[in-house]
Amino acid sequence: MNRFLLVLLIGLVWVNSGLARDTRRDPRSSSLLARVTVYWARGGRGADRYTRQHKSATGQRLQQGHCAVDPRKIPYGSRVVLPDGSTLAAVDTGSAVRNRKAARRLGRTHDERSAIVIDKFFETKRQAMAWASTNPPFVSVKVVPPNSSPVAKPNITTSQPIALNPGAVPPNTPANSTITAGPKLAVAMPAGGVVRNPLGRLGR
DSSP states (O other): HHHHHHHHHHHHHHHHHHHHHHHHOOTTTSOOEEEEEEEEEETTTTTOOHHHHHHHHOBBBOOOOOEOOOOOSSTOOOEETTTTOOOOEEEEEOOOHHHTTHHHHHHOSHHTOEEEEEEEEEHHHHHHHHHTTTSSSSSEEEEEESOOOOOOOEEEEEESSSOTTTTOOOOOOTTTEEEEEESSOOOEOTTTTTOOOOOOOOOO
16 A cells, blocks of 8 residues: 555656656746747847848748747747846747757756747847846747737726716805716806816816
8 A cells, every 4th residue: 555655656756757858848838937038120140041131930021020930839920028027029930049059058947948039129239239238038928819809908998977076065165066976076056156166177
């Protein structure tokens, strides 16, 4: 009986460790460890002939906000969300991205050496170097698959007027006046009465 429980326990530990490894490699998981590198179109070495012409592997014209990925792990059309909240569109690839050269060379731990590589596009070398010098080389990113529906933005516009205090009675209101509450606050006053603005003067 004890031997059976021991074998069962070892099996559960093995399955859990395998699931953890798969989650780290699966781009549909909540977060992935990535080595984020940079490339650019102008400004010296670091741009090949395709990048200088703003050509991507998908045919889209490269622009800021695009990135190169390994399409076997992150499908083209996916959105890569960086820790600062900015989003990159996966439209390009490259041999250094696919073989994870930067992660294998710079990684200090097993997880860093196993990280995916994402190459962030910039127009100029100066922009790319400025970004790289102020951001850590390894970050956790979120990948939104291309077929997932975008999150709807809340609609905060309304055509109805907003009553700041619809139940309040304006000051200096005579006893025989009537107040009707509704979408608009209507105050019926006797002839010759003066209605004061309870909000005071607004605007310029």
